[in-house]
Amino acid sequence: MNIGDIKISKKLSLAFGVVTFVLAIVSIWSIWGIGGIVVDAKEMTNGNKLRGDLQEKYIQHLEWTEQLKKFLTDSDVKELTVQTDDHQCAFGKWYYGQGRINAEKIAPELKQFFDKFEEPHKALHNSAKKIESVFVRADRQISEELLKAKVAHLTWAQKLNTAILNHERTINIQKDPTQCDFGKWISSEDFKAFTAKNPDLNTIIHDLMLEHENLHQSAIHIENLLRNGNASAASRYFETNTIKFEESTLSKLDNLIVANNANLEGMLKADNIFQNETMVDLSKLKILFSDVINKSKEVIITDDVMVSKASTTKGAIIILSIIAFFTAILFAYIITQRIVGPL
Structure with a gap:
């Protein structure tokens, strides 16, 4: 049957049908393309959030490490406050x-x-x-001050003995226990801080201060004996009492030096753990965070990929729309010619 034999109503229906069909193709493609963009957008949003979360978790562990380092190096930090439970930090919970x-x-x-x-x-x-278990804050200067006090009092006792041997009526040594270098130092803020950080040494420190006071006061008694011309009594007092006070003072100074050195050793152990364990494990985590973030960019759509796909979809819709437009015009023209031709 020739198209010219078809009624005009059917010809118009055919024309509109062709146009509608072409437009339907464009619509379906558009819906499919937009749907794909929506899906990609959700995936991209989730991917960006995941990468952001992972980056944040790594930064939190950098900050965690900084706080741990401050505990080791900052004397104002009195206690370890970082999270030590790997299940309870923000990343652990995640x-x-x-x-x-x-x-x-x-x-x-x-x-x-x-x-x-x-x-x-x-x-x-x-x-x-591990760091918390071995670390005790210590100051190398404390040991140096204690050692200096030990040497100074050995010298002090030797000068006192020389004065006795020479029958000196005036002994040129410090007899006030609060005015010798050590006496001044134990009144300082540094020593008070040391005693506050080491309450277990309070008994030794208390006994040391008593023996130190007795040691200096023994010089006053000996000087009085020498002024009274009693050198032999001064010598006996020195042998019987001063040497005892000296040995006790020096012994307690040694105890404090040993205790502070032990704390210094704990600091060294803690620093060794920080350098050889904490920093090593942090470096491993850095690599792992980097690897998983990079992998997520491969398997989860990124902004650039989504823009590229959206541009491709947009281009395809434009091309299909142009094709549909000209196809519709072409069919309309052909059908119109067939309709008008026989008239």
Whole structure:
């Protein structure tokens, strides 16, 4: 049957049908393309959030490490406040909670990367526990001051003995226990801080101060004996009392030196743990965070990829629309000619 034999109403229906069909194709493609963009946008949003969360968790561990370092180096930091439980830090809660589950739903390929986090992350937090167990704040200057006091009082006792041997009526040594260098130092803020940080040494310190006072006061008694011409009594007092006070004072100074050196050793151990464990585990985490973030860019759509896909969809819709437009015009023209031709 020739198209010219078809009624005009059917010809018009055919024309509109063709145009509608072409427009339907464009609409379906547009809906499919926009739907894909929406899906990609959701994936991109989730991916960006995941990468942002992971980056934030790494930064939090950098800050955690800084706080741990301050505990070791800043005398104003009195106690360790960083989280030592690897399940309770922000990343730990995310890692052992819904955060990781959601991340692996978005990108199952990341699971093998997340599995590698557990050991170094646990070791990092455990290093803080180790540091706390061995660290006792100490000051090398304390040991130096105590050693200096020991040498000074050995010299002091020798001068006193020489004065006795020479029958000197005036002994040119410091007899006031608060005015010798050590006496002044034990009244200083440094020594008060030392005693506050080492309450277990209070008994030794108390006894030291008593023996130190007795030692200096013995010089006053000896000087009085010498002024009265009683050199032999002065010598006996020196042998019987002064030497005893001296030995006791020096012994307690030694005890304090040993205690402070032990604290210094604890500081060295803590610093060694920080350098060889904390920083090593932090470096491992840095690599793992970097790897998982980079992998997420491969398996989860990024902004650039989405823009590229959206541009492709837009271009395809424009091309289809142009094709549809000209196709509709072409069919309309052909049908119109067929309709008008026989008239």
